[in-house]
Amino acid sequence: MSGATTLKLSIPTPVVSMLPGASSPWEQTGTIEDVARIAQAADRLGFHHLTCSEHVGVPADEAVRRGGRYYDPLATLGYIAARTTRIRLATMVLVLGYHHPLEIAKRYGTLDVVSGGRLILGLGVGTLKAEFDLLDVPFEDRGSRGDDALRALRAALSQPLPAYEGEYYSFGGLLVDPCAVQDQVPLWIGGRTRRSLRRALALADAWAPFGISLAQAKEWLDQEELPAGFEVVLGPSQALDPLKEPDRALEELATLAAAGTTIASTRVVHDSPEHFIDQLEALAAIHPPAA
Template sequence: MKEVPIMRLAVPTPVVTLLPSVHAPWEETATIEDVARIAQAADRLGYHHLTCSEHVGVPAREAARRGARYFDPLATFGFLASRTERIRLATNVLVLGYHHPLEIAKRYGTLDVISGGRVILGLGVGTLREEFDLLGAPFDDRGLRADDALRALRASLSRSTPSYKGDHYSFGDLVVDPCAMQDRLPLWVGGRTVRSLRRALSLADGWCPFGVTPAQANEWIKQEEVPPGFEIVLGPELPLNPIQEPDAAGEGLAALAAAGATIASARLVHRSRDHYIEQLEALAAVNNQLHSPS
């Protein structure tokens, strides 16, 4: 098998988010202990990060399309941080318009301290107007507010005495203790448009799109100047089955790398917690083979 550029693996954490037509039946009755066992296996195998998404309340009519289950990322990662040692904890994504930047800086800065510097903030503009209305958050200018929030976060994370003056957020003469322990806590931008990639390139450290095929992502990436160290997280179009189809799984990973991914978000075929862990082990072996000298 042809060697490809080194690409790390990530886990779109099962159970904590149930997406229609994507999740497996066993996830519906799984427990947080099942999630912890999967997290520990991914940690042991060297996976780069786990994910957890955010929705406060999904309108009932949207549940069939967007899913209804969304564990709160802060509480979930606080628990998983205590059960793991190295794997990073990535929100995928927090909706910027739902929070004041200092609220994110304080809460996830505290999580960064608790976890030993393992937090990644995946952040998005948001699209669900009803949820914005529920929270009393402005919707129509959310893109401009998100840009200002990203600048405010970069100015405030990892600083115990942050200050910032922008069009929508301004603060100073205050103390945030604890603050994030990483010198530069990674900010990634999610979304499903070329605008999200450009926002990430100008204001963040990585891009973690959803609902974007590797081919489409590659077309957008080729049009932009991507700096060294910028992270691009892509997932396969179809779930991988590395136990039964290792060659196909390897080809899927190679395709993600060719599309520009630096990290593969590993959607897997799985029928139970133990099967999921077995698939993680098999995919790690496939990825290692891809990067082994011929």
């Protein structure tokens, strides 16, 4: 794979979430300054985006599987925005049912303003019923409610006088200032079902699934007609080690591209912030991120 490739590279941000089996021990005591240094390196090297996920509260028995740490994405990405200049800032993901669409439009529209138009809204319908119950929001109709929220967001983002009439959400006659500065904020859909892919194709700009195999993702993608410009964000089967195994790293990226990936979520082997940055530099040297 050469620099001519169109496969873009991104990073799942360390420290801000701790996923069992995927996080490195140093992240347990890692700081926001460590995150900022890594973000600045990714920014300098031309990586496409970095991420921050959302959970308000994870039940203790679920934390064994999902992890218990989740930095708030708005505060975290706002801080990173001030420390970087180019890299895009992706919520991966906000749970639609936890927020009114106008809350997202205002809060994250403000983030788009202060970051100079670098916001990507990664969104999902959610699966953790205990968290829905904690927040006193409906769980059973979260799919149809989420679809309506996506339509409402599309109508509201970047509009100082948004108006929408839908099944669950209706609004108009309100001034939302500031609002997003991008003409169309990218909406990406997370999830782990074929329904999430169909939701992304119908209502959004990209599919960024988690917890499914590359073979399964390719099977579903092969059965759909993808519109021009539609992004597919997938990660390698295991963390890359471009410092020690550059050829294997390139093979993994080629496999991702062959499956239909347009942006690779490049999880790397790392045992410190410095090692993480060294890995990003090594990866960018053998495969320019093409941001």
